[in-house]
Amino acid sequence: MDTDADAEPGTPAEAGMPTGAGTPSATGAHVASGPHAETGTHAECGPHVESGPHDESGPHSERGTPAEAVGPLIRGVGLLRHLTEAGGTLSPGALERATGLARSTVDRITATLARMGYVRLDGRDVVLAPGVMRLGNAYLAALRLPALLDARADALADELDESVSLAVADLDGIRFIHQATRRRAMSVSFRIGDLLPAERTAPGPLFATEWAEQDWARWHSRRTTDPQAASFPAVPAHPAPADDFPDRVERARREGWAVDDQLIEPGLVAVSVPVRDPETGRVACVASVVSHTSRHSADSLRTGLLPRLRTAVAAMEADLRTAPAPEPGPPPSGLAAWTTASKHELGRDFVESLARGLTVLTAFGAGRPALTLTEVSRATGLSRATARRALLTHAHLGLVTARPDHTFTLTPRVLDLGFPPLSRTTLPRLADPHLRALADRLHEPTALAVLTADGTEIQYTAGAGASRVLTVHITVGTRLPAATTSLGRVLLAGTEVRAQGYALVDEELESGLRSIAVPVRDRTGRTIAALNVATHAARRTLDACVRDLLPELRATADHLETDLHTASRFTPVPPS
Numbered sequence: 001m002d003t004d005a006d007a008e009p010g011t012p013a014e015a016g017m018p019t020g021a022g023t024p025s026a027t028g029a030h031v032a033s034g035p036h037a038e039t040g041t042h043a044e045c046g047p048h049v050e051s052g053p054h055d056e057s058g059p060h061s062e063r064g065t066p067a068e069a070v071g072p073l074i075r076g077v078g079l080l081r082h083l084t085e086a087g088g089t090l091s092p093g094a095l096e097r098a099t100g101l102a103r104s105t106v107d108r109i110t111a112t113l114a115r116m117g118y119v120r121l122d123g124r125d126v127v128l129a130p131g132v133m134r135l136g137n138a139y140l141a142a143l144r145l146p147a148l149l150d151a152r153a154d155a156l157a158d159e160l161d162e163s164v165s166l167a168v169a170d171l172d173g174i175r176f177i178h179q180a181t182r183r184r185a186m187s188v189s190f191r192i193g194d195l196l197p198a199e200r201t202a203p204g205p206l207f208a209t210e211w212a213e214q215d216w217a218r219w220h221s222r223r224t225t226d227p228q229a230a231s232f233p234a235v236p237a238h239p240a241p242a243d244d245f246p247d248r249v250e251r252a253r254r255e256g257w258a259v260d261d262q263l264i265e266p267g268l269v270a271v272s273v274p275v276r277d278p279e280t281g282r283v284a285c286v287a288s289v290v291s292h293t294s295r296h297s298a299d300s301l302r303t304g305l306l307p308r309l310r311t312a313v314a315a316m317e318a319d320l321r322t323a324p325a326p327e328p329g330p331p332p333s334g335l336a337a338w339t340t341a342s343k344h345e346l347g348r349d350f351v352e353s354l355a356r357g358l359t360v361l362t363a364f365g366a367g368r369p370a371l372t373l374t375e376v377s378r379a380t381g382l383s384r385a386t387a388r389r390a391l392l393t394h395a396h397l398g399l400v401t402a403r404p405d406h407t408f409t410l411t412p413r414v415l416d417l418g419f420p421p422l423s424r425t426t427l428p429r430l431a432d433p434h435l436r437a438l439a440d441r442l443h444e445p446t447a448l449a450v451l452t453a454d455g456t457e458i459q460y461t462a463g464a465g466a467s468r469v470l471t472v473h474i475t476v477g478t479r480l481p482a483a484t485t486s487l488g489r490v491l492l493a494g495t496e497v498r499a500q501g502y503a504l505v506d507e508e509l510e511s512g513l514r515s516i517a518v519p520v521r522d523r524t525g526r527t528i529a530a531l532n533v534a535t536h537a538a539r540r541t542l543d544a545c546v547r548d549l550l551p552e553l554r555a556t557a558d559h560l561e562t563d564l565h566t567a568s569r570f571t572p573v574p575p576s
Contacts, residue, residue, distance in 0.1 A: 080113070175195045199248075331379035430563045456482055490519050
């Protein structure tokens, strides 16, 4: 039975870790080079367990698990995957049934993840929180491809007025790393991090042109055991296509592009072109233009849009050739001390080995795509023995690849850990739990608002009420004059407001109504929304509003900005 202790035997040399194939790119990031970029085996680590795209070693599938793997970490990763596949919300009872774990174990794992900001408890449900996106952000930052290519993809989407995506290979599937979607009634709904079977996509045949014999064997095995692709939660229910994938791969090899003619879903069509790593010539990622049959047929995509897609891909490859080496950002700091302090505070409810294991993934990032065991230990503050066991466990779960040069890289499977459900979030959704918590603490209503396009009005986008007889109740969508509201004055940012950092309005909109507001800023420091607390003049003086409400309001804005900055690092977060 696994314990929560981190005591381990002596630390072997870094060469004693399992090795696998992986190709470093010219951009300083690990290029997802198809299904062969995976962990191999090593005598010290025991046999490698693999059961398709969602290999999950839980309490009922521990055969083949390396003896030194961290059991709590395996179970915590499994719980995050179940939450992800369920759309981000499950009750503890549902998690108990899905994972096969005891309720007490589920409660300890969720308490630990809540402490880390990866989940929150909402009534009786466990809900994925924006903090979990730090794991996927670490992978995307280390990969570098979204940062280098997303502007080209967005520009192509604007030019064609169609959705454009970037995808990398993940074993015998493809996984999205960027989506530029169109705002229309019928549009593509795939999310960053979604995994699709290669044979039902346009990028799949292009990645498969580089498959080795073992990769084809894996694909045939998966097709035999899962012909309906039920192990890919993002795939809509649809009869499996004809088994002509090998022919499509050969055609893609000859022509250098591929199409999806309603293989994922009736009505959906796509055309794809590979973006090749300038140093290795291998497929770094695949760019796709996606539409539906009321706008384009597969043939019209080929004749009308393929040339422009190829032009954009040529520009992307030029960007990869000329991209300067990344400057390593600061690694996370104080993680080991934080987990130790959390253990002392929460006691048995905090699973320290789970928290430490997950923090290992955040050691990677921009300028840190491949790290040695020593570098991971130094970045996290963990002992080499603890870092080694975490890396071995992540390699077993398919989240980390060990390379022959004794370095490690993250794999696209890290995006399985909570990223897809949160990649389509909005600022009001991020704000909602913070507003409710603030209203509960102050017993006053709170609201979030944005400025309308003409700058004369504010529009309420989220709010939380207070359980009082006399209270302010303004519904989402309501518009009010910007000049007479605290929210509006923050958004208009007059000289006085900029200097003091808040706006206080006394009975200008309505007799007896006082409100105080602060800005909410995006990653660039630009004010995109405002947050306020409203009260009645009989309850609080103006001085009391500044003394009692302003600190709580600013703390809430800080928490919201932290979530916003995490969620918006690689995905757009609409302000309304």
